[in-house]
Amino acid sequence: MDKTLRNPGQAIAQIPDGAVVMIGGFGGAGAPIELIHALIDHGARDLTVINNNAGNGRIGIAAMIDAGMVAKMICSFPRSSDARAFNEKYLAGEIELELVPQGTLAERIRAGGAGIPAFYTPTGFGTELAKGKPVAEFEGRSYVQERWLKADFALIKAELGDPHGNLTYNKTARNFNPLMCAAAQMTIAQVSKLVTAGEIDPEHVITPGLFVDHLIEIPDPKQEELLIRAGEVYP
Amino acid sequence: MTQISLSNAQIAWRAAQDIADGAYVNLGIGFPEKVAQYQPDGRRAIFHTENGLLDFGPSPAPGDEDWDLINAGKRAVTLNPGASFFHHADSFAMVRGGHLDVAILGTYQVAQNGDLANWRVGDKGVPAVGGAMDLVHGAKRVAVITDHVTKKGAPKLVEHCSFPLTGLACVTRVYTSLAVVDIEAGRFVLREKLPQISLAALQDVTGAELHITDPVVDLITPDL
Numbered sequence: 372m373d374k375t376l377r378n379p380g381q382a383i384a385q386i387p388d389g390a391v392v393m394i395g396g397f398g399g400a401g402a403p404i405e406l407i408h409a410l411i412d413h414g415a416r417d418l419t420v421i422n423n424n425a426g427n428g429r430i431g432i433a434a435m436i437d438a439g440m441v442a443k444m445i446c447s448f449p450r451s452s453d454a455r456a457f458n459e460k461y462l463a464g465e466i467e468l469e470l471v472p473q474g475t476l477a478e479r480i481r482a483g484g485a486g487i488p489a490f491y492t493p494t495g496f497g498t499e500l501a502k503g504k505p506v507a508e509f510e511g512r513s514y515v516q517e518r519w520l521k522a523d524f525a526l527i528k529a530e531l532g533d534p535h536g537n538l539t540y541n542k543t544a545r546n547f548n549p550l551m552c553a554a555a556q557m558t559i560a561q562v563s564k565l566v567t568a569g570e571i572d573p574e575h576v577i578t579p580g581l582f583v584d585h586l587i588e589i590p591d592p593k594q595e596e597l598l599i600r601a602g603e604v605y606p
Numbered sequence: 607m608t609q610i611s612l613s614n615a616q617i618a619w620r621a622a623q624d625i626a627d628g629a630y631v632n633l634g635i636g637f638p639e640k641v642a643q644y645q646p647d648g649r650r651a652i653f654h655t656e657n658g659l660l661d662f663g664p665s666p667a668p669g670d671e672d673w674d675l676i677n678a679g680k681r682a683v684t685l686n687p688g689a690s691f692f693h694h695a696d697s698f699a700m701v702r703g704g705h706l707d708v709a710i711l712g713t714y715q716v717a718q719n720g721d722l723a724n725w726r727v728g729d730k731g732v733p734a735v736g737g738a739m740d741l742v743h744g745a746k747r748v749a750v751i752t753d754h755v756t757k758k759g760a761p762k763l764v765e766h767c768s769f770p771l772t773g774l775a776c777v778t779r780v781y782t783s784l785a786v787v788d789i790e791a792g793r794f795v796l797r798e799k800l801p802q803i804s805l806a807a808l809q810d811v812t813g814a815e816l817h818i819t820d821p822v823v824d825l826i827t828p829d830l
Binding site for chain 1: 656657659673674675677680691692694697731732733734738740743744772773774
């Protein structure tokens with residue numbers, strides 16, 4: 372079994388206009404910058420993007436928004452140190468926002484990957500973010516029904532990967548990545564180091580290869596936080 | 607001039623005195639993060655951050671940052687021996703599942719029934735909620751640290767929140783620049799107040815009735 376591809380473009384070219392795309396990362400940690408930039412080169416439009424944030428600076432998701440590729444963001448925190456790209460489009464009414472509490476976002480993605488169409492959570496009960504959602508009482512407390520989130524594609528950043536698609540992550544770069552791997556029809560992972568099958572101790576595999584369709588080795592990947600601090604712009 | 611309100615550092619110090627050794631604690635982004643600096647000698651709480659890390663330490667020296675090792679405020683942090691990483695769904699299972707001992711948050715308003723409003727002040731601009739709505743459910747204690755009044759002098763402890771709610775009936779204790787107030791059975795119960803302020807003056811700047819069930823203790827903190 373070999374799920375590796377030579378360059379991101381081969382995998383990314385499959386993403387059509389109108390696709391729902393999950394993108395891993397929280398802040399600069401775990402953001403698959405090279406895959407996102409390959410998606411900008413590919414140029415799919417009218418995308419729904421699912422990420423914790425809504426882009427920062429002029430690279431990554433912010434550059435996708437600047438390029439007019441994103442019709443809708445599903446996220447918990449569209450603010451960032453430089454959220455100009457999203458703010459401008461949102462305040463001009465040119466991008467839709469579905470705001471989801473962070474833990475609910477994670478659990479909705481987990482549920483999508485696990486085949487659970489809906490679940491009840493205490494989060495958001497009685498707030499404007501629960502408006503219109505079914506409510507039920509369990510053991511004397513009120514809970515809000517939330518639905519699964521699934522995607523056509525997931526763009527993932529991992530540390531080690533093997534040809535079966537088994538993945539490990541680096542520190543807090545794990546965040547949403549393992550959840551998104553399971554919740555997308557097609558998962559494309561960039562790995563900082565490709566190793567042979569068996570080199571990752573099975574006890575240490577975080578994402579089993581079954582959840583991954585394609586992986587591309589990107590040695591020394593760019594770190595979003597450093598690009599933003601350097602004022603980088605893509606393309 | 608006599609000091610008539612606590613500094614943010616002093617409010618954070620007071621909140622830190624109530625955190626037990628070994629407690630699992632989530633501190634909200636910004637002001638609440640200060641609480642970590644004032645743990646009493648001999649106690650070490652274990653800090654949780656939403657983006658998948660337990661037991662992180664202070665920021666590294668400038669230049670030593672690892673941007674794959676950050677907290678929910680996107681600030682570079684360090685690891686303590688015994689730290690662990692996990693994905694976002696596990697992180698919020700710790701929150702909603704009732705596994706954290708304490709969450710300490712900032713606020714715009716807190717109501718006498720424990721309702722909290724801390725995520726937006728109106729319907730202008732770009733809304734952003736992050737993990738606030740999750741954090742107010744699940745921790746065994748949800749405490750708020752705040753100035754007693756707004757910059758314009760309006761009460762932040764109120765009968766009913768006028769700003770959009772983060773959670774209903776979730777706050778158990780409020781540490782302010784003037785007092786320590788518990789929320790019990792839908793009312794504010796005054797526990798401690800600055801000795802320099804009279805009960806009447808404190809009530810004047812509080813938007814709901816302060817109840818007294820036990821002798822009110824003087825709120826004394828170090829100079830910080």
